[in-house]
Amino acid sequence: MQEHDLSFVRVEMALAQSAPPSERGLGAWIRKNLIASTGDTILTIIGIVLVAMILPQVINWAFISAQWTGTDRTVCATVAQGGIQPDGWSGACWAFVNAKFGQFMFGRYPIDERWRPILVAILFVALLVPLLIPKVPRKGLNAILLFGALPVVAFILLVGGIFGLPLVETSLWGGLLVTLSLSFVGIAVSLPVGIVLALGRRSKMPIVKMLCIIFIETVRGIPLITVLFFASVMLPLFLPAGVSFDKFLRALIGVSLFAAAYMAEVIRGGLQAIPRGQYEGADSLGLGYWQKMGLIVMPQALKLVIPGIVNTFIGMFKDTSLVIVISMFDLLGVVKQNFSDANWATAQTARSGLVFAAFVFWLFCFGMSRYSMFTERRLDTGHKR
Amino acid sequence: MASQEILREEPSRGSFINDPKIRGIFFQAVVVIVLVALVWWIAQNVIANLTRLRIASGFGFLNSRAGFDISESAIAYSSDSTYGRAILVGFLNTVIVAVAGIITATLIGFIIGIGRLSHNWLIRKICTVYVEVFRNIPPLLVIFFWYSGVLAVLPPPRESINLPFNSFLNQRGFYFPRAVWGDGSWLILVALLLGIAMAWFVARKARQRQMATGQQFPVFWTSTALIIGLPVLAYALSGFPLSFDYPKQSTFNLTGGFQVRPEFLSLYLALSCYTAAFIAEIVRAGIRGVNKGQTEAAAALGLRAGPILRLVVIPQAMRIVIPPLTSQYLNLTKNSSLAIAIGYPDLTAIAGTVLNQTGQAVEGVVIMMAVYLALSLLTSAIMNVVNAKMALVER
């Protein structure tokens, strides 16, 4: 094969050359990402038109023309509507949100007592943040404090009636306070109940299995509104005369059971994904059922389904807004309730209030979903499937 | 699946207390007893409460006169109709909004989902923003948003926006001419059915021919011609029996024509937008779940980008997409119950009204639950059939 005499063999490495100008810089990026083909160019143009139509209007409405301070409707109404703004003005009425901020956060919780929910919120953040940061030690103690001690302290602080704290009835609660307490308790209850239901559904005991399936499938088949209706109009008839539940508690039970059924299905998915060898391995070590589940199967299964669990949490957080239909006032409910305040009745009030509520919900849900992605990546240490 | 955890143990030699089988039976017996006791206790309480308060019970009320009107009804309904019929109207309204929402959400969802995988940076970002915004706010808020938005933007009825084809848009909804079918219009329907049947037949024959000989037949164009052409021909033959009822201005509102109310519009748009964000994520996951080798192999065979997506990627992605898609459809159906917040007369709203007019709380809630459960099971069943068709057929 070596008939040709190779006159030149390069022995040293060729120096890397920089990419040609056509592949570099902004121009190339635009060419690759925006106008790669005719179709692409058309799409880009449509996209630009879309953004150009929406974005300036949104920015103008939310920031430039928005009214940030004021005491009543005049700052947010045009002259024709009896206000001070020029005709054709359209901007967010953040002054409304500003004036009602206390209500949006606490509902009709007495003003003198609002330090109590604030204190609970501070405690909650102080316990939650270290739990979320992987590097901080003593996770076990932290979790016990958050899920064991905090609910008790929060209950005493928020409801009161002992230790000289005046009683604040749950009918006075409202706003973000209701949203957060409903979701916190819902999360804390639905996870263990969901685990029990998931184990029940995979149990070898036929009756337990059947009951779990009936419960899970029934709850998943009906809307939350129906569950809440059930809790608010039917539950009272189920109890003997003279016993009645607090409305808040009824909503809590409804939301928690609802979330538990969804949680059970997510966890079941995790359990099914654990290879049979793990179960058999645990059995061969002589572990009992609860040891096997608690030490071997559950930790792996839960790790697998973290995204699903967080999605259920997010769903439940959003679902708490439905308690409005049983005349409880969560964040969205309070915001809506305040639209009927004649002092603030303007064309912009409803929109501003809803955007504010949407922003708060979005912040929490987006935060949760980002944190779950972070955890997923961090825990993804094992064998890739 | 459940058998995974079965322990294959030797028959126990120790005390029977340690026998898992006996313990299992004992434990189940306890559960059953507790449950039966609970149900019995509840039933006792309900009966005691109802008799003590002298509340009528039973489903007899369904046959009494309802006495209230419903704004939107797919079937004939007046205040003289029965409560049972009112609930039926609500059920149909739920089905209508759910079906319309499912179709639109699927369309938007697929577009956005594919857009998130686009090579085009701008399109990708727009789609991402869409998904992240709608996924993270409660559906109820989306509904309020549309409703207050729709009402705030549109003009009062006297200043309706004129649209082409004698359509109008105002605060009371969207009005367009209603088709009035004259004598002989049944011919058109027959022609349409015939067209569909023939198109199906042609498609089958064409596939057989392609399998046998490799020759292709322009199925799409022939079918289109059959499905559109035959009814048009029938329309001409039967002497143009179609006329239109145009919306007209009257004292308060537009009368005549077909009216799509803002309640329906907002609910439908909100449910579609909200669910589309989730469907987009499912579609994206589905497409990314298709092995890259498949795309490359298809490209190596000389297929262009369009056919690759249509013939290779999507059919495989569908297998991953359908199960979660089913649960999104179910969610949409269930979320349609949020109609109650903006006054669209769906099942929940009407059953609630009936419950309130008659005071029959137990029966009302039972009906609501049963209907939603039935709807869910039906949707699941349909999607299971589709799933079975789509599933990988291994040779």
Add this chain to the structure above:
Amino acid sequence: MKHIAIGILGAAALGLVASAASAATLDDVKAKGFIQCGVSTGLAGFSAPDDKGDWQGIDADFCRAVAAAVFGDGTKVKFTPLSAKERFTALQSGEVDILSRNTTWTINRDTALGLNFVGVTYYDGQGFMINAKKLPGVNSALQLSGAAVCVQSGTTTELNLADYFKSNKMEYNPVVFEKLEEVNAAYDAGRCDVYTTDQSGLYGIRLTLGSPADHVVLPEIISKEPLGPAVRQGDDQWYHIVKWTYFALLQAEELGITKANVEEMKTSDNPEIKRVLGQEPDTKIGTDLGVSNDWVVNIVKAVGNYGEMFERNVGSGSPLKIARGINALWTKGGLQYAPPIR
């Protein structure tokens, strides 16, 4: 492990379970120390929370009057806001002791829903309100054919509306909402031409609209809406206490006993006043009823007489400025009439 879960839930539940009324409501009320009163979620003049969260209005004051009769203290009331849908179950199940929530007295509610209405604290009728600025020239409900009508669902109003348009052979387009706030918002946004509810309510709602002066209430009254408090069936003693609290309010007005002069009136020479205020020696009127003998004094001290209650909440002393009309005493040509307290 299911029962453990149930046990946990049950334990959590016990924390908030409150014992309410059983057969003897009075004993229960006395044991817990307050009356649980079901009110609306906010209707100006009848029951609506003020800026401080205190409930104001005729319906709220009526509950205070009952509390004054039972405890001698009008503040021993707790209010539960209820939607139209929840109100009857809440009373039936014992969640509230009195339903004082602008509820219309009908035979169906007395017989099939297990309620007992105690009387009519406000004689109302259903009316219509329109935006006169947008609809000039409409001055009668009979001109409303073809209109879109906003109405709250699950009320007698909704039924009367259907009957009225049907009997007058008119068409209409119902726009139905669950909650009063939603109806208000939709009407204010122009979703419908007409708002229909009890006329008193229309005056109250008009105040909360963007520009109240644009809206007029049409003259027609299309129904009888006797609004009154209700209690559960099967507890005659409690029924009597609530019923006679209402009559005592009327009697006090008839005799000229007011919040201001009730102390002086105690020493009045008029035997009827003395009897009503429990100042006769050896009187047993109050104790027979199950309350103290100076119950009427307590009631009037807490909320005034019926006339004062009316003027303060819906009449000249309120933004609603509704005239007494048929709600005047029988002696002044109205319908409010109390059987004698003797």
